[in-house]
Amino acid sequence: xxxxxxxxxxxxxxxxxxxxxxxxxxxxxxxxxxxxxxxxxxxxxxxxxxxxxxxxxxxxxxxxxxxxxxxxxxxxxxxxxxxxxxxxxxxxxxxxxxxxxxxxxxxxxxxxxxxxxxxxxxxxxxxxxxxxxxxxxxxxxxxxxxxxxxxxxxxxxxxxxxxxxxxxxxxxxxxxxxxxxxxxxxxxxxxxxxxxxxxxxxxxxxxxxxxxxxxxxxxxxxxxxxxxxxxxxxxxxxxxxxxxxxxxxxxxxxxxxxxxxxxxxxxxxxxxx
Amino acid sequence: xxxxxxxxxxxxxxxxxxxxxxxxxxxxxxxxxxxxxxxxxxxxxxxxxxxxxxxxxxxxxxxxxxxxxxxxxxxxxxxxxxxxxxxxxxxxxxxxxxxxxxxxxxxxxxxxxxxxxxxxxxxxxxxxxxxxxxxxxxxxxxxxxxxxxxxxxxxxxxxxxxxxxxxxxxxxxxxxxxxxxxxxxxxxxxxxxxxxxxxxxxxxxxxxxxxxxxxxxxxxxxxxxxxxxxxxxxxxxxxxxxxxxxxxxxxxxxxxxxxxxxxxxxxxxxxxxxxxxxxxxxxxxxxxxxxxxxxxxxxxxxxxxxxxxxxxxxx
Numbered sequence: 086x087x088x089x090x091x092x093x094x095x096x097x098x099x100x101x102x103x104x105x106x107x108x109x110x111x112x113x114x115x116x117x118x119x120x121x122x123x124x125x126x127x128x129x130x131x132x133x134x135x136x137x138x139x140x141x142x143x144x145x146x147x148x149x150x151x152x153x154x155x156x157x158x159x160x161x162x163x164x165x166x167x168x169x170x171x172x173x174x175x176x177x178x179x180x181x182x183x184x185x186x187x188x189x190x191x192x193x194x195x196x197x198x199x200x201x202x203x204x205x206x207x208x209x210x211x212x213x214x215x216x217x218x219x220x221x222x223x224x225x226x227x228x229x230x231x232x233x234x235x236x237x238x239x240x241x242x243x244x245x246x247x248x249x250x251x252x253x254x255x256x257x258x259x260x261x262x263x264x265x266x267x268x269x270x271x272x273x274x275x276x277x278x279x280x281x282x283x284x285x286x287x288x289x290x291x292x293x294x295x296x297x298x299x300x301x302x303x304x305x306x307x308x309x310x311x312x313x314x315x316x317x318x319x320x321x322x323x324x325x326x327x328x329x330x331x332x333x334x335x336x337x338x339x340x341x342x343x344x345x346x347x348x349x350x351x352x353x354x355x356x357x358x
Numbered sequence: 359x360x361x362x363x364x365x366x367x368x369x370x371x372x373x374x375x376x377x378x379x380x381x382x383x384x385x386x387x388x389x390x391x392x393x394x395x396x397x398x399x400x401x402x403x404x405x406x407x408x409x410x411x412x413x414x415x416x417x418x419x420x421x422x423x424x425x426x427x428x429x430x431x432x433x434x435x436x437x438x439x440x441x442x443x444x445x446x447x448x449x450x451x452x453x454x455x456x457x458x459x460x461x462x463x464x465x466x467x468x469x470x471x472x473x474x475x476x477x478x479x480x481x482x483x484x485x486x487x488x489x490x491x492x493x494x495x496x497x498x499x500x501x502x503x504x505x506x507x508x509x510x511x512x513x514x515x516x517x518x519x520x521x522x523x524x525x526x527x528x529x530x531x532x533x534x535x536x537x538x539x540x541x542x543x544x545x546x547x548x549x550x551x552x553x554x555x556x557x558x559x560x561x562x563x564x565x566x567x568x569x570x571x572x573x574x575x576x577x578x579x580x581x582x583x584x585x586x587x588x589x590x591x592x593x594x595x596x597x598x599x600x601x602x603x604x605x606x607x608x609x610x611x612x613x614x615x616x617x618x619x620x621x622x623x624x625x626x627x628x629x630x631x632x633x634x635x636x637x638x639x640x641x642x643x644x645x646x647x648x649x650x651x652x653x654x655x656x657x658x659x660x661x662x663x664x665x666x667x668x669x670x671x672x673x
Contacts, residue, residue, distance in 0.1 A: 094474040101469055105484040108548065112487065114510055115499055127508035171394045178391035190392060197403055201605050201655055203628050204648035207641035208409035209402060228402040231395045255380070261387035290492020292608050293628075297636055308494035312612055315498060322502050329498050333491045340490050344483070352556035 118326040126323050140327035147321075150328065152303060153310040157289060158335070160306055164226050164288040165281050171231040172280070173273065176239025177265050181251060194233045203293070210297055224298045229288075235280055241353055242276040243269055279350020282343045286336055307332045414649055416642035424642065431646040441647065443622050444630040445654075447535065451626070452603035454539045455546070459599060463547050464592075467554035468584075482555065485548030493545070497612025500541045504528055504613070511540075528613060534623035538610055545609075546599065553595050554588065561587035593666045597659045604655050607632065627651050 118126060122137035144150050179187060209228060210219075218224035246269060254264050270277070292308040299305060305313070311328050340347065414431055416424040435441055466485060470478050488496070503510045504527040515521035527537040565583045574582060585592075610624035611617075611632075618625035618633075627647065635644025 090474075097469055097472065097474050098476060101466075101475060101481055104466070105481050108488060108544065109484055111499060111503055111510070111544065112491075114503070118502075127505075171398070174391045175395040178388040182388035182391075184385075184388040187388075190396070193399070197399070199656060199659065200407070201601070201628075201648075201652055203605065203607075203631055204645075204652045205403070205406040205410055206631070207635045207644045207648065208406040208413055210636070211409070211413075211641060212402070212406065228398075231398045236395065255384070258376075258380075260380075261383055265391070286490070286492070290494060292492070292494045293632065308492060308608075311498055312494060312616065315501070315612065316616060322505075325498060326502065329495050333495050336490050336492075337487075348486075348552055348556075352553060 115326055115330055118323060119330045121323060123321075123323050126326075140323040141331075143321065143324045144327045144331075147317075147324065148310065148314060149303070150310070150331070153305050153307050154331065156304060157307040157332075160222055160225055160295075161285050161288040163222070164229065165284045167226060167230045168232045168235055168284045169277065169280060172235030173239045173243075173270065173277070174265065175231065175236045177243050177269050179236065180240045180243035181246070181248070181269075194236060197233055206294070206297065213298065219298060220300045220304060221298075222304070225295055229294075232284060235284065238276060238280055238350060238353060239273065242273050246272050275346045276350060276353075278343045278346035279353075282339055282347045283350060285339060289336055410645040410648060413642045413645040418640055418642040420639045420641075427642070431643050434643070435646055435650060440622070440625065441627075441630060444625045444627045447622075447624065448604055448606060448626045450535055451538060451542075451606055452600055454535075455542045455603050456596065456599050458539065458543055459547055459550055460592075460596060462543070463550035463595070464554050466547065466551045467558055468580075470551070470555060471558045482548075482552070485551055487548065488545045489549040491545070493608035494612050496541060496545055497609050500537075500544075501528065501613045501615070504537055529620055531619070531621035531623035534610075534614070534619045538606075538613070538624060541609060541613070542603075542606075546602075550595050550599060553591055557588035557591035558584070589666070593663060596666065597662055600658055600662065601655055604651065604658070 117132050120136045121133040125133050213224045417427045418424045506524045506526050516523050527533045569579045606626045607628035614624045631644050631647045635641050
């Protein structure tokens with residue numbers, strides 16, 4: 086290897102490392118900030134000279150943070166299960182059956198993906214209001230219970246399941262739903278992992294719709310609760326950082342568990358073109 | 359004739375009955391499987407679409423009262439300086455974030471894809487990680503990072519470029535937009551990079567060998583092999599990030615403490631929609647704003663696809 090190549094390689098690696106450091110700094114600072122006392126929060130040392138649990142204690146004593154955490158976990162898990170079931174079922178139908186109306190359904194799905202969801206917010210709110218679902222988790226989950234993106238994702242992956250496998254099962258007397266449940270779903274396991282994470286993150290981070298639907302403080306999910314915390318205790322930055330840290334932690338843990346599947350799922354639709 | 363109950367051709371066997379059930383459930387299955395989607399789509403998709411088209415011609419006060427006003431909402435929209443401000447801000451944000459994001463993401467992906475780089479799995483994770491945090495949480499974090507005097511951003515920029523420590527990013531109308539663009543850059547560069555990286559890895563390796571044999575240097579190879587190879591994904595990323603930029607809401611809303619910021623410098627179209635519809639309570643006018651946004655986004659996406667030639671040569 087020539088000296089020129091060595092230099093280029095060194096510079097490229099150095100640049101990428103610097104860029105990675107720059108990217109990670111805000112998150113490392115967040116982690117460090119949660120363990121600082123209010124006096125040390127903006128001190129010039131990046132990590133606290135002495136570790137303090139003040140921020141976490143303050144967080145849980147000013148607001149019922151554990152409550153918001155449970156609410157978020159409940160809403161996000163419900164959403165994941167419901168979306169997973171409906172989306173994979175529809176994806177299976179669109180991948181492995183020929184039936185009248187299949188093409189119009191596909192076109193319908195494509196066109197909804199182009200429409201910004203905020204356009205529908207006003208009439209959707211009116212509908213939810215008339216259904217009496219304002220301030221309920223049903224009002225949060227039901228309108229989003231099926232994900233068009235998820236249907237596409239599952240259709241793409243189920244297309245690759247060989248037809249012979251399904252026919253063999255039919256000859257053995259397997260019903261269509263059992264084919265879905267006992268053959269298609271186990272085979273689609275990587276896609277299930279990817280979709281669970283995408284769906285979980287989407288619900289976990291969603292703000293606008295929950296903000297519109299939920300009014301009672303004890304029903305709040307984390308994003309709304311944290312936003313309220315910003316307004317209420319503007320000076321308590323440490324508390325705010327502790328809340329932010331605890332809010333993003335579950336997603337990060339889940340990502341670490343499902344990382345490979347997640348990236349495969351994200352790029353599945355795009356790369357095929 | 360009817361008194362021949364033992365004739366097997368008239369009483370179907372158990373096997374025949376089962377097979378008839380089998381054919382029936384095979385024919386019904388796809389309809390049953392897509393029915394939850396269809397029911398939900400017509401209730402919470404198609405109905406609101408039609409309804410919001412109608413609402414756009416009404417003046418409302420909360421979800422209960424509605425008065426037909428014809429084209430009044432659209433007429434008002436044309437002369438509404440707040441709406442103009444929102445459109446302008448959103449367009450500026452979309453322009454800068456796409457203009458800075460895509461080259462940077464592509465550059466990072468190219469570097470990460472080169473054989474000179476060590477630890478690319480870890481680097482990929484590092485670049486992608488900000489995307490795990492939702493806009494709300496990023497908004498809260500960066501509203502603290504942008505604090506004058508003590509905030510990390512000012513300290514860093516002061517150290518690197520001598521920017522004054524008391525630069526008030528979120529209180530100065532001229533600096534709100536740069537702060538938002540910077541934050542979204544931090545959040546989404548790694549996300550787009552993942553798409554470019556996947557596209558780069560899908561480019562046929564033989565093409566590079568053929569190009570090398572033909573005497574093409576790295577620069578030529580990039581233009582003749584890499585770019586055409588990743589074009590479908592590049593168009594996808596371009597369109598998706600433009601659509602995303604036009605839907606900007608949470609980031610400025612949180613960073614500017616539930617407001618449009620000083621001199622409405624952070625007012626976006628969706629923020630305006632939220633304010634008119636759910637703060638003021640005029641769901642009708644909010645629908646008008648929403649449809650204008652939808653038409654704008656549609657036109658820009660179609661324009662982008664046309665200019666980049668995504669429509670030519672099949673899919």
